[in-house]
Amino acid sequence: MRRSERWMVGLGLAMGVVSGGLAQDANDLTPSRARALFDEAKQQCDADGGKLWGRSLCGPMMIVEPATRRVSANAPDRYNALVEEHGVFIGRLPEGETIANTSVEWSGVKWVQVQWPMPTDAVQQRVLMAHESFHRVQAELGLEAKGEQSNGHLDELQGRYLLQLEWRALAAALKANDDATIRAHARDALMFRDRRYATFPQARAAERSLERNEGLAEYTGIMIGGSDPSERTALALHDLSSHVADPSFVRSFAYATGPAYGLLLDRYAPDWRVQIREQADETPASLLAMALKVSASATQADAQLAVRAKAYDGATLLAGETKRAAERERELATYRNKFVQSPILVLPLSNPRVMFDPRNLVAMGAAGTVYPSAKFVADWGSLEVRDGALLAGDWSKVQVPRALAAPGQHGTIGDKGWTLVLADGWQIVPGERDGDVTVKRVAQTP
Structure with a gap:
């Protein structure tokens, strides 16, 4: 989750899909509990066996308690800052070191870092650990995020509207049972995306980096953290619906699109993970367009947009987004005065x-x-x-x-x-x- 030396708080959690996780006290990360989490991470990593990306995701992992900066790790560090205690390695992260759900280099080791408390749901825990484990090996896979740009167009009326139509079409595709219906909804999703790119010429390049970064990480979290195809589909559907409530989509959108496009690609282009490593300009969406033989056509999208939007309650969505846009203009005026003019x-x-x-x-x-x-x-x-x-x-x-x-x-x-x-x-x-x-x-x- 980092660009250069920028660490960013991870989102990527599939929240509330499956219950049954062990309740956690924020101040109660015992060595035995940490060890159980590390064992679970290794079990799911071993079960994958490197099949997903051609490389094992197993490796050093630390859980950090932000209030105390206390570290519980599954491996020793290079410079002996951690001390073994009941099968885990304990220490304190120095002031100035960032605490986040991400991948970090500290004390001579490249770690998966997760914050305590973790999600209380057992599935969410597994998704989080696998998501961040992908980030630890991302550069080795040739998928390191480069040139991340602002996705400010996703705060604009048409940007938000077309993105949510895309999400709704993707959800319909994942819920469908017959191939013809799946393909039809997937084509709609790609049409809404193409129309967004035609409306905002910078959007294709701006969105690419985040989709290859967080989108692929969240797909990985769901593939390895989910126990079977139905659970993985449920997790992807939850990502598509839960992010609708985000105040802004500019940096969270890829957590929703990544798993959905990944699961569709697993159906229609099983070798896509090899392709995306070899082709730096491609995204899961562009690879799906190739697999389904869908070509971008802004003219066609203009002609069909209103008709196809009806299938996803586009009128109600547009009305809500129009109201939000007016409120946003008032908010921006306040921010301009606060952060620029004063x-x-x-x-x-x-x-x-x-x-x-x-x-x-x-x-x-x-x-x-x-x-x-x-x-x-x-x-x-x-x-x-x-x-x-x-x-x-x-x-x-x-x-x-x-x-x-x-x-x-x-x-x-x-x-x-x-x-x-x-x-x-x-x-x-x-x-x-x-x-x-x-x-x-x-x-x-x-």
Whole structure:
């Protein structure tokens, strides 16, 4: 789940599909419980035997308790930061190291990292561990995410409308029993996608990276975490329905599309996982279009869109999205005043580590994307955001309301909306615009 040195909070959980998991207390990750989870991860990994991707997903895994930063791991680290205790390896993750559901390199080892508490549902636990295990070997498979872009078009009226029509068509395809019906709904899904690409010319390239990254990871989680075809289909259908409630689709959409297209490809192009490793420009959707011999045609899509949208209650969906679009314009005006027009604190970023929830981002076009809550770690220190921050589209800077920040300050600077902890040798200095401030490394007094 990372791009360069950016760590991002994982979503990818199939929530509430199957009950029966052991209840967990957030402060009760015992060695025996950790060991049981590690054993389950290994069992499902061994059961796959490398068949899915041609490479085993087994490997070092750690579970981290955010409040205490306590680590429980299934393997030793390289530099002896962990101590064996009752069959697991215990230690503490240093301050400055990011805690997230992801893959990280720490103390000489590349780990699968998951946060405690994990989902209480047993299936959800398995999906999560397999999803993050894919990220650990993703680069070795030649599938490392590259050039991730903003998907701000998925906050636009037509972008959201056409994406949800696509989701509904995919769900109908997964629920169908006969081949002709499955193919018809799959073609509808691809038609809605092609129309989105025609409406937003940048969409195809912008969506590709996330679909190859999180879409493939969530497909992997469901394939290995699900026990049989019916359970995997139920998990994929849940991903398609649960993300409808996300405040924003700009970074969560691929968790829904990835498993659905993957399962359809398993039916119509069983060798697709080899193809996608060899062809960097392809996505599961484009491979399905080739398998079904569906060609993109914006003209055809325009002619058929209204007719086919009726099959998925498109009128009701469009009415709801039109109302949301009006509300969004008011929200964007507030954000522009808060993060652009008013005095701000600007923090430059270079290979940052970022923790955030991908479900609630708000795209602001060329200005960047609003992250309602997040933590940014960079060479100047750390910024914890509770009431929103604006991240540039190229991740070159993050900005928050200036509030109490003033030139000459250093150390910890707090505001109700954010807390900045500056590293030694850094302090607040005047910014480029009158009234703005930024940070700068300064000479330390001997």
